[in-house]
Amino acid sequence: MKTHRMLVWMVPLGCAAWLGACGGEQPAPQCTVGRGDHAVRYTLKTGTGACAGKTAEIVGAQAFRVPGSGVPPTLTLKPKPLADNEGKDADPAHSVLASGNFTTEYPGQDGTCVVPGLSEARQTVSPEPGTTVELSYRWSNLSIQGQAAIPGTQWTAQLEYSEGDCTATYEAVGVFPAIKCERQETGPDGKPVTVRDPRVCKQPRPGLSMDPAFPIACDGATNLCVLDGQPPILVP
Structure with a gap:
């Protein structure tokens, strides 16, 4: 897995695990998104064929802002299938990044931050070996949770995904990290083997x-820890 090309996250846990310290009296943080790799769960809405089989994948995300400007930040998304092709194999005529602007600097009254649409990411x-296919991601209607308890770590969106001449649409639900x-x-032969274990999703690890306040499931096709439910959602 070429994770070195994806955005890296090295910040502490969000304060959802300490809800007593993140009460409603806290001011809402600025609109943002967890900086690094998100696990995105897909629900197929329309489409058949090769492009209609997505269940989950990694998408890198980052928000860019001009400090003190009062201007809403810009969101960028980098799907891993395109990021893996970054570098010498990338087509300079297209970008592996999708980008779009938040509509506001701070969350709305419903606690969400909205990015209506993003530019196309295509490669x-x-x-x-010996085969090529063009992949295209068109994201729209991103709604990112902006509450103090889960700032930028749960979100939903619509995705139009194309693979060659096949196109499908999905509902996407992202969770960070x-x-x-x-x-x-x-x-048995003494060599290391990889074993699927849903318990790993909740195990603490350095960095x-x-x-632990997020309900999480283990996606059977990709072994990604995905959000089990619709944002905003926390364990009762």
Whole structure:
């Protein structure tokens, strides 16, 4: 997995795990998004064929702002299938990044930050030696949670995804950070093997842990720890 090309997250857990310290009296943070890799769960809305089989994947995210300007920040998304093609293999005519502007600097009355639409992210990739296919991501209607308890760590969006001449639409639900529900153990031959283990999603780890207040499920196709429900959602 070429994770070195994705955005990196190295900040502490969000304060959802300490809701007593993040009460309603706290002022809302500025609109933002968790900086780094998000695990995005997909629900197919329309489409058939090769482009209609997504269940979950990693999408890098980052927000850019001009401090003190009062101007809403800009959101960028980088889907991992395109990020893996970044560098010498990238098509300079297209971008692996999708970008769009937040409508406000601070969350609305419903506690969300909105990005109505983003530019297209597109690349020609080689899924197998000697073959190429063009992938396209068109994101719209992003609604990112901006409450003090979960600032920029849960979100929903609509995605129009194209793979060659096939197009499908999805509902996307993102959670930050992206973690695999996998662990390593020793196999019968003494060599390390990867084992699927949903418990890994909630295990604390240095620098990169899922907030324990988030309900999480292990996606069966990708072994990604995805949000189990619709934002905003916390464990009762």
